[in-house]
Amino acid sequence: MSNSSSSSSGGGTGRILLWIALALTVLLLGWVTATAVRANPFYSDRDAYGVSKYHFIEQCRERLHAPNDLPLMLGPGQTQSLLTAVKGTGEMHDNETLQVVTNATPSQIDQAVRPNQNGQLQLQVPVMIEFKDTAGAVRPLVPVNMQCTYDKSKIGNDRVQVVLTPGG
Structure with a gap:
């Protein structure tokens, strides 16, 4: 039991x-x-500015990959394409291409993204305009500032505007 x-x-x-x-x-x-x-930086600021900070930075960087088309500020209300301005100086050789690079660290770039007076995202960092020849040698030309702005009221690729300004 x-x-x-x-x-x-x-x-x-x-x-x-x-x-x-x-x-x-x-x-x-x-x-x-x-x-x-x-x-999350992928989604932060999306509601306020129409784009996340991460995507905004990436769009600004993409514009640097096509330096020939970048506008260079010559004076108040005066811009010219970077390629035209550089060719006018006679500094560029036939075997060279333009490139625009920045030495700013990711944290410096992140801290440089701020809203401007119009409520749009803006990024301003120093960049270097350089010549790169076919052998891969790089020759610096001049430091300038890259000013990148995101305007959510515009449509498509026109939302991101990049201008190179003196004083880098």
């Missing part, structure tokens, strides 16, 4: 504590997820 009778008088309290711990864990994970999504 077996006398195996067991009572589980404390089991109900343990289950309740387990459910409370599980609910608190789910709430904590939800809070951490919501906080991480708001601070």
Whole structure:
């Protein structure tokens, strides 16, 4: 004969504590997820400016890959394409191409993104205009500033405007 009778008088309290711990864990994970999504650079500032800071920086960098078409500010209200301005100086050789590069660190670029007086995102960093020949040798020309602005009221590729200004 077996006398195996067991009572589980404390089991109900343990289950309740387990459910409370599980609910608190789910709430904590939800809070951490919501906080991480708001601070995510892929999506930050999207509602306010129409583009995330990360995508804005990438669009500005992409414009530097086509330096011949970049406008160079010559004076108040006067711009000229970078290629035309450089060719006018006689500094560029036939076997050279233009390139525009920045030595700013990612953290400096991140800190340089700010809203301007019109409520648009703006990035201003120093860049170097350089010549690169067919052998890969690089020859610096002049430091300038790159000013990149995102205007969400415009359509398509016209939203990002890049201008090179003196004083790099």
